[in-house]
Amino acid sequence: MNDFATLSSVTHSSSTLSAELTNTLRDAIITGEIAQGTKLSETKMAKEFDVSRGPLREALRRLEGMNLIMHIPQQGARVVTLSRELILQLYDTREALESKAVALAAVKMTSQEIDELHREIDAQSKQMRENSGAFVPAESDYRFHEMVVRGSKNKVIERALIHEIYNLIKMFRYQNEFANTSSTNSLVEHRQIVYAIEQRDPILAEVTMKRHIVHARERIERRMSSN
Amino acid sequence: MNDFATLSSVTHSSSTLSAELTNTLRDAIITGEIAQGTKLSETKMAKEFDVSRGPLREALRRLEGMNLIMHIPQQGARVVTLSRELILQLYDTREALESKAVALAAVKMTSQEIDELHREIDAQSKQMRENSGAFVPAESDYRFHEMVVRGSKNKVIERALIHEIYNLIKMFRYQNEFANTSSTNSLVEHRQIVYAIEQRDPILAEVTMKRHIVHARERIERRMSSN
DNA sequence: AAATGCATAAATGTTGACATTTCATTGAAA
DNA sequence: TTTCAATGAAATGTCAACATTTATGCATTT
Structure with a gap:
């Protein structure tokens, strides 16, 4: 455990x-x-x-x-009880908020903040090689997403996600082994997101993030029984 | 007042x-x-x-x-102090959440709930003719949007919007005459939204709602000085 | 006149006791 | 045996007093 x-x-x-x-x-x-x-x-x-x-x-x-x-x-x-329904609703909400957040971040993030994003996904890459892990470490995944959200400079989205959505998602992932972030695609997708931000391309950033979260949602939907 | x-x-x-x-x-x-x-x-x-x-x-x-x-x-x-910045951030957040909500509503709303939407915008139309108003009554506007949000059947989005976003927007509109919903486009846009839901077309519903909220945001951005 | 420091007042944080409602148990009646 | 009502226990809601921190005002000093 x-x-x-x-x-x-x-x-x-x-x-x-x-x-x-x-x-x-x-x-x-x-x-x-x-x-x-x-x-x-x-x-x-x-x-x-x-x-x-x-x-x-x-x-x-x-x-x-x-x-x-x-x-x-x-x-x-x-x-609260984390029903299958609630989890999927959380991911739908996250998809809406975080794709908007990254679109804003693509415009508002400083180059220094983008550097920090790079360092985080480089660390993810390194950790996975060393630990021969099939999963992106949860902590690092949270840090990455929180950095993007903060980069939006939108306090309302930031609060909604960090204060009211992420805690429940952390709870779900912490208590369900199968819900951890797979490495196969996640790290690649993280790189794509950073690339879009770097290109200052809000639309690309938005669709990339949307796909990233939809993928996570689909993995969960498949692996989750009724409940 | x-x-x-x-x-x-x-x-x-x-x-x-x-x-x-x-x-x-x-x-x-x-x-x-x-x-x-x-x-x-x-x-x-x-x-x-x-x-x-x-x-x-x-x-x-x-x-x-x-x-x-x-x-x-x-x-x-x-x-809280409603700065220009906060108001615009509220509308960006609303845009993300409510466009997702209406996409879900287009799939999940019952025909009975759609009927209620019709009754609400018909009432808006009637009220405006009778009162020769240039604005959609705020109360009716809120009811319309809340019906759509509830129609999404997504409790997370519903709570975020009704509990943490709408109150602040109500506060802003209540205390700023110029922030009221203009009739010229709003009623037409409401009809377009209902049409998209009726057609069970989530993508059309989403872009229509997005445009509706962006228009509101633009009106506010124009009329609002620095602050 | 402006700035510093102290003493007092006032506000927030915390506690324990009281009031009222809800829940569980027991006993009686159908 | 099952259902219902009454009783007692326990929990939540509320209050008033105490503790600690912050803010205010005045005197003192530079």
Whole structure:
């Protein structure tokens, strides 16, 4: 099974207790340490983490905003359940947002930022050769996509993806071995995306990214049973 | 100036105090009753609404998730400021999400739901003739777009748009007369969108919606000074 | 006059207790 | 045996007080 340290989110001890709780719970949900569908009892969790229910409830409200938990008034919160349907909807949403993001990035990214993209996919290439891996390391894949999204300079898209979509996709991939990014095409596609950005060709960048995500979606759709 | 009752969000007295506060504050922010950039003092607001700070803070966390307020630890929350940049980014995001939504809707909407679309644009047409208006009534415009988005049957897109994008766009349009939807093209474009859905043509639906939103964005870009 | 530092006030963060609703259990009735 | 109602326990919602940090204002110094 995967290692907790693999997770990007670096739980950097935040200034407030409620922010720390948010990070802790987010990671626990993504890794499956707290299983899907689990009822999040405030009283139990308050005891477990040795905090009062106030900050805990605020953390739950934030996790709600990240789509990681569902809350029903007077009944409490449950960890979201990743149905096949939800996963495919996530990828459709990601396709729309990220293809737009890369089109913007092709215009807005600085050459320095493009250099960083190069370094990231070179690292991917190196890691795969050394580890004779058939998969792009998840962490590096996230970094690549987040760099592109940030490159769009569109804060609304950035927040939607990083705050409300990627966490759920990380959760899905972390808890499903088969969902990891295949190397065969992914690295090639990453190179194509960087090329399009480098050419300052937003349309090429857009269709390339769209195809990249559609491919991922198709792989998942094939390998995923009903659920 | 506009009337508060014009606002769609029907503050239906929710089960919990914190949910009611969320709705009340959301509407107050959208209408500008609480101005952009205003510091939201917890102590003052608790007195004003005669509630304790607990539920109030939870409401603030939720408004944060709706992108209506910005929160800085140890410093408090401020109402978001709608810069020209943010507005244009909102429309870019909307373009990506809503064009994908309508493509899905063209496949997934039931004929009954399509009928409802027809009724809505017929009502728009009628209202404009009767009121000799040069603008599609904002409420009706929102209803139309929300029906399309719901028709996509994609909960992720639906939540992103309705929960985190539309509120900000409503806020912008409510507080800027010039930002209202012009009738000249909008109604025609709405009819084109419905036609494409009716034809079950996702590609046509997508490009039609994209153009519709790009037009709106262009109108705003022209009429908006620097800011 | 401007800048620095201290003391006070006020705001946010956190806690524990109270209120109300929901859930589980038990017992009675059909 | 099954269903329903009542009772008690536990959970969520709310409140008021305490703790800690930030902001304000005044005095002092350069």
